[in-house]
Amino acid sequence: MPTSEKLFALGQHVLPQHMLSRLMGSITRCRNSVFKDAMIRSFIKLYGVDMAQAAEPDPTAYGCFNEFFTRALKPETRPIAPEPDAVVCPADGTVSQIGAITEGRIIQAKGKNFSVAELLGGHAEQAELFANGRFATIYLSPRDYHRLHMPLDGTLKEMTHVPGKLFSVNAATTANIPNLFARNERVIALFDTEVGPMALVLVGAIFVASIETVWHGVVTPPTSTTVRTWHYPENPPVLSRGQEMGRFNMGSTIIVLFGDNVVEWEESLVPDSIVRMGQSLARLTHQTAQSSDHRQLTA
Structure with missing residues (x-):
């Protein structure tokens, strides 16, 4: 470096x-x-x-x-992958890292990793939902489309705002600052899907003036000094695959988490791959409705 x-x-x-x-x-x-x-x-x-x-x-x-x-795009410029087993890429950007969660840890950059529990604000029970699961980290540069969309149909169970730093999230910073994504301010949305829990982690960065979601509006600022959590036990928001779920007011990073053995990332996707919202990010390992033996997110 x-x-x-x-x-x-x-x-x-x-x-x-x-x-x-x-x-x-x-x-x-x-x-x-x-x-x-x-x-x-x-x-x-x-x-x-x-x-x-x-x-x-x-x-x-x-x-x-x-x-x-945060402009909208013409729908035809970002078609949604038609395959029924496709997991949709949630954003335009560049794949920072993609792969398996190993011993509860996620790769940040060469020689650097961080724990899922730290990323999720210290919630060990939530982290356990993604033990041995899969992660994808997508970096949105200033030139990218900055609305975020659903990889799968999902029912929102919980949203958490974790205050923190606002380091840049570009390649130079991720390669040099340990635990970057677990130190920066972030909004964590936990969903139930047909294949179990899915987390979308919206990571703030310097000059990211705010993060917002379609069900809540602006989450930050104002910036709290304590962790805030919203539960949705009754009439929870239900969002469809490809539907807008939030946006960054300036650029940043989104991290997608799935549980063990439910998705397989597209083989063509490696670090530095350019991706577009709507393309296939992964395929489901099985195409079934959510069954009673899936681990459920607690309300």
Whole structure:
């Protein structure tokens, strides 16, 4: 790893991460037409954004930069994998790591890993649901589509907000800062699916002004100093495969967790693979309705 990348990663320890993120949130929500149009046009040029894919292709039609950043796409640009046993990729981005959960730990980068229990806010019982299971970590760069979608049909059982740091989640930082995803602020959504429990972990990062879900709205900010959990024992949200479940207001990472022997990742997917929302991320190892012997998430 080049020295410059190590310095970039280590320098983040002294940054006022939350203050900078709040400032970015204010800037991206500025509704001054001259300022926001200039910011949007500069971003499109810098990152080569294809506005032909956007549901609203006119850059000046967005009320602020954040509305542009979280723009909807035309449905035909992100078709949902038609195979009934396909597990849908939840986001546009790059595969950071993908594979098996080994002894309760997830690979972060070469030579670095972290525990599922730490990722899930210290909940050992929840971590046990994913013992020997499968994980996929997808990094969303600034140029990517920033809405998140359901890999499978799911019934929401619980959502937890875990406060934390806001380190960058790019490759240089993940290679240098231990336990990065278990240290950063995150929102954890636990679902029941036809193949048992599924967790979608939305990891915050510096300049990620907020994380929101379709059933709750903005979860953060404001940033709490304590872990907050919401349970859904009655009339829980039910979301379909491919349906939007949340979004990042600026870029970040989503981690998908499944239990033991229920999915197999597509063989073509390896670290640094480019993925698009809607493509097949994995295949179910069996195509059956959820049976009574599946482990259930506690309400």
